[in-house]
Amino acid sequence: MDPLSPRLQAIADLVTVGQSMADIGSDHARLPLYLLENRLVPRAVASELGDGPYRRTLAAVRSSNLQDYIEVRKGDGLQTLEAGETDTVVMAGLGGDSIAAILAHDWNKAGSFRKFIFQPMTRASVLRQTLAERGWPILQEILLQDNNRFVVIIVSQPGSTPYRLDPLETEIGCEILKADNNLKREYLFKFLEKYTRIYAGLKNSSRQEKQLLANSYRDKLERLELILNASHRPRY
Ligand SMILES: C[S@@+](CC[C@H](N)C(=O)[O-])C[C@H]1O[C@@H](n2cnc3c(N)ncnc32)[C@H](O)[C@@H]1O
Structure with a gap:
């Protein structure tokens, strides 16, 4: 397998080693295949909504020797998963508003997973605002550059204490504002x-x-x- 892009590698590095994961909006399934190939997770679910991306995900998994460890499913957001079925859930490369809508579709189910890794391609502010209103803490925020584009990765987990973000924290991210580089x-x-x-x-x-x-x-x-x-x- 070719090396992951810096963006996907940074996401892979945040997945908890030894615990199951789901990749929502998996497309090429590169992330779960990398994690399984390197024995970093025991089991993965790769889920897709779109017909073409679903077929791509399926083809990528079928041409690997990891079919016993990764399930490919078709459907919208978290609806393809049972409550708490995997420890970590990744949603990468989707818009921040789409990620927020996936969570808001069923907050009870969303709250049954341990850890979330979000990589909003656009509108990260909508996602931050949604997390704050719902009381899900932002545990880590990573800023990197890939292909001359800024990439933001947000790690969160279910919570129940709403908090306030000021406009700059909402748009840029409180953890990123605290960094010094x-x-x-x-x-x-x-x-x-x-x-x-x-x-x-x-x-x-x-x-x-x-x-x-x-x-x-x-x-x-x-x-x-x-x-x-x-x-x-x-x-x-
Ligand atoms: C740009 S790709 C990102 C692929 C991969 N996660 C990555 O980061 O490289 C976004 C994918 O999310 C899928 N997607 C969009 N909305 C979705 C939803 N509600 N549920 C599942 N997948 C979705 C799209 O079909 C598309 O393949």
Whole structure:
């Protein structure tokens, strides 16, 4: 098997060794096949909604010698799994809003799994907000670059104490905001540019709602600048 991409490798590294896992939206099934090939998990379920991706998943598993350890299923989100059937559930490469919708379809069932690894391709903010409202803690947030794209991975688990995220924490991620490295700075600059552009488009509007929005972007810009300046301090 070819080496995993940095994105899939980072996800694989977060799966708990020795425990079963399910890959929701598995497509090529590379993640569960890698984990089984390297004897990192004892059993896996690869689940797909789309016809083409399901056929791809099935073909990839059939051409491996791991068919006794991996089941391929077709269906929507967690509906293909029994409650608590696997320890870890991975949802990678889906939109943050799709991941949130999969969880919200049946929070009781979602709450029966031990650990979740999410890699939202877009709209991570929707997922963070949903987790916060539901009281699922964000245990780890990893930022990396793959193929010149920023990738965010969120590790969570069922919980029941809702918490508040401020707008910057929702959009960028509280764990990422706490980090101090060059990649984080590059990531924050991307948001700085985006917010600057939006603020410039809003600030001269005479409409009250646009002024309010402009103010919220100005606040986010000020905070981002503070964080960037603080993380730029040389260390002695
Ligand atoms: C971009 S692929 C990601 C494949 C793989 N997980 C990865 O990260 O490389 C996203 C896959 O999620 C599947 N998908 C989308 N919504 C789904 C859902 N509600 N339930 C299961 N699979 C879904 C799509 O069919 C697609 O194959």
